[in-house]
């Protein structure tokens with residue numbers, strides 16, 4: 001598998017790169033992204049072959065069929081991390097919630113959010129490439145809450161990799177902050193910023209683009225990389241679970257092989273949905289991908305109106321913060337796939353210049369042939385949480401956004417697979433508020449009241465966080481981030 005660039009080649013970057021190269025330097029010519037030059041057609045034979053397969057067998061076959069330049073032993077080592085999920089025999093359970101609505105639970109990994117699905121194996125893959133090249137990498141991460149814990153967990157004590165993780169102090173939930181600041185390993189540095197997520201994110205972008213910072217790293221023989229969600233090393237692991245979830249429905253006799261389904265995805269940066277799109281392109285029987293958003297509904301408007309419009313838009317803080325995004329980076333890969341290089345470059349330049357681009361009627365129709373969308377506000381989301389709970393299903397506010405898209409966009413023709421991207425433990429104050437009406441609870445109080453209402457235990461790994469020693473004390477002004485990182489190195 002080789003990769004080409006969404007905005008074409010500038011003569012400075014190589015014309016085509018391998019999977020490892022796309023991972024190590026994810027930004028392509030003109031600020032574009034790397035995309036597979038071609039995707040294989042898997043056909044129904046591939047699906048039938050894996051009807052009885054374990055998640056890891058399916059994953060291994062898919063990754064080797066795609067032909068990535070990673071040793072098979074490393075792929076196996078990476079996939080073995082799914083053995084640490086709650087149920088090693090099935091890391092991604094698919095659960096019936098309504099007659100034609102099934103929830104695929106992507107949060108059974110070590111940090112209780114779907115970021116583990118990709119970041120767990122990605123950590124092994126990246127560290128092994130670094131070792132093979134005898135290079136050392138600094139991975140920068142900026143997080144609003146879920147990427148940080150998952151990145152720290154996966155790179156902890158890995159050879160040839162160090163991580164500096166920036167989070168907005170006071171801008172994450174208690175559980176998310178504790179997951180980061182209790183991580184204790186010599187190759188990890190967690191830095192709280194006095195500011196919001198945008199401050200953390202712009203600091204990261206500035207460092208990634210800074211030649212002086214890179215020169216200082218070079219003196220220490222360290223190269224710079226990022227573990228953000230445009231990295232294809234993460235996307236590739238997000239194709240697998242869409243195929244797995246489909247096969248689960250066949251195994252549960254909910255659908256027959258070949259029958260189409262809706263995939264219903266709570267979306268922010270569009271990595272999860274993109275994985276579904278690639279699975280569909282490779283032959284997974286998908287009628288449409290439903291894109292669920294919160295009040296930051298730029299994707300809903302793109303798909304329903306054909307216009308990506310950021311004019312006058314500001315990020316609205318919501319009860320599903322992992323989806324509080326206006327610049328949804330992976331959409332560019334779909335634009336490329338549907339409209340080609342020239343048009344993608346043009347549209348992205350328009351967005352940069354005018355903060356808006358408009359598709360032609362034909363382009364809009366092509367987009368709608370694959371996607372439908374709706375958004376769910378916080379009040380509606382809480383109502384879905386309450387209703388699902390009454391029916392015996394406990395879910396988080398991100399998952400709840402899918403229920404609205406399902407109700408308004410799924411027709412009765414197909415079953416829907418909705419994706420659950422976080423465990424209830426990560427967003428407990430919102431859920432407690434939805435279930436019992438209690439307001440402004442701290443995480444620990446909310447966790448206890450939900451556990452009581454649901455007659456379940458708080459998972460030990462979450463409860464344990466509240467008694468763990470704080471290993472990462474640094475909270476600083478955003479002006480001194482670079483200095484702090486260099487001190488750590």
Ligand SMILES: *Cc1c(COP(=O)(O)O)cnc(C)c1O
Nearest residue numbers: 146267268269270271272322421
């Ligand atoms: C990251 C995240 C999302 C958004 O996923 P994208 O791939 O960025 O669209 C949704 N829900 C949760 C809980 C997340 O952590």
